[in-house]
Amino acid sequence: TQLLEQSPQFLSIQEGENLTVYCNSSSVFSSLQWYRQEPGEGPVLLVTVVTGGEVKKLKRLTFQFGDARKDSSLHITAAQPGDTGLYLCAGMEYGNKLVFGAGTILRVKS
Amino acid sequence: NAGVTQTPKFQVLKTGQSMTLQCAQDMNHEYMSWYRQDPGMGLRLIHYSVGAGITDQGEVPNGYNVSRSTTEDFPLRLLSAAPSQTSVYFCASSSTGASNQPQHFGDGTRLSIL
Numbered sequence: 076t077q078l079l080e081q082s083p084q085f086l087s088i089q090e091g092e093n094l095t096v097y098c099n100s101s102s103v104f105s106s107l108q109w110y111r112q113e114p115g116e117g118p119v120l121l122v123t124v125v126t127g128g129e130v131k132k133l134k135r136l137t138f139q140f141g142d143a144r145k146d147s148s149l150h151i152t153a154a155q156p157g158d159t160g161l162y163l164c165a166g167m168e169y170g171n172k173l174v175f176g177a178g179t180i181l182r183v184k185s
Numbered sequence: 186n187a188g189v190t191q192t193p194k195f196q197v198l199k200t201g202q203s204m205t206l207q208c209a210q211d212m213n214h215e216y217m218s219w220y221r222q223d224p225g226m227g228l229r230l231i232h233y234s235v236g237a238g239i240t241d242q243g244e245v246p247n248g249y250n251v252s253r254s255t256t257e258d259f260p261l262r263l264l265s266a267a268p269s270q271t272s273v274y275f276c277a278s279s280s281t282g283a284s285n286q287p288q289h290f291g292d293g294t295r296l297s298i299l
Contacts, residue, residue, distance in 0.1 A: 084225070106285055117189075117275050117290025118228070125285050162228060165288075172243060173218070173288060177227040 079166055080101060081176035088154055089184055096149045098164035098181045105167050107140055107147045112178075114123040121149075154183045187211045189278050191291035198266045198298050207296050208276030216279045216286070218243070218261040219251065220261040221272040222293070228275060234259055235281075266298045 080099045088094055098107070106125045109117035124140035124147060131138045133171050135158075137150040147164055164176045192207045210217065218233035220243075230243030234253040250262040252296060259278075264269060274294045279286040 079227075081227075082281065108287070110288075117277070117292050118288075119290070120287040123285050123287065127216060165228075174230065175220075175227040175243070176298065177225055 078176055079164055079176035081162075081164055081179050083179060084177065084180075085182075086178045087182045087184065090155055091153050092183075094151050094154055094181070095182075096162055096164075097146070098148065098176050099146045102166070102168070103143065103144050105144075106145070108173070109126060109147070109149055110163040110165060110166045111161060118161075120164055149157070151181075154181075156183045156185045159183050162174045189272075189276055189289050189291035192295050193294060194292070195295045196297070198263075198296065200268060200298060201267050202265065203262070203264050206263075206274055206296070208278075209257050209292060210259075210262070210276075210278040210289070211257065212278065212280070213256060213291065214278035214280050214289070215256065216281055217253065218277050218288070219249070219259070219261045220277065221245065221270075222275060223272050226292045231261065231274075233236045239293055242285045268277060268298045270296065272296060 082097050108123045109121045112118040122138045127142045127144045129140045135152045139148045162179045165173050189210045215236045219231040220228040222228050229245045232251040234240045240251050276291045277288040279288050
């Protein structure tokens with residue numbers, strides 16, 4: 076059973092389009108992190124959100140943590156081919172265990 | 186900057202063989218962990234350590250052993266490899282186990298069990 080549900084699993088869009096990836100759980104997390112992974116490499120941290128309702132922006136990426144700290148979203152504006160990759164959300168359980176969602180494979184076509 | 190170094194990068198084993206996946210970090214991080222990544226499953230936590238001499242089980246610990254004799258090293262041992270352990274294994278570290286600390290990942294070990 077996946078503790079963190081990510082949707083969609085796959086996303087193929089044209090350059091310039093907007094997209095949103097969702098990460099949902101029935102559990103409360105002390106924090107939630109988003110990672111991006113490219114083939115043959117380990118995940119790289121994009122952002123950490125800690126406070127319920129928190130919104131963080133990283134250039135064209137906007138991250139939101141739900142008020143109840145059970146869900147999060149990643150919105151990309153005007154996607155570019157360089158955004159292609161696997162996006163992973165990860166929630167830190169109380170007790171120092173980081174649990175990951177299954178990931179969203181994003182492909183941005185030029 | 187070395188960061189988190191995993192060796193080997195690739196390995197093929199026969200069922201029943203044993204091996205140790207190595208992980209070393211040079212950032213003086215207290216928290217280290219091992220994950221396996223399978224298609225459609227994301228990363229699943231195998232074992233983790235909050236400091237030298239302290240280890241604990243994650244979500245999928247069966248078939249794997251770990252030890253943490255130094256801050257820098259966190260090896261993962263497969264005592265008797267099974268085809269179900271075919272996966273990509275990632276080691277990660279962070280300065281502490283605190284929820285706002287970023288995890289630094291190695292580039293992974295791709296393991297095939299025949």
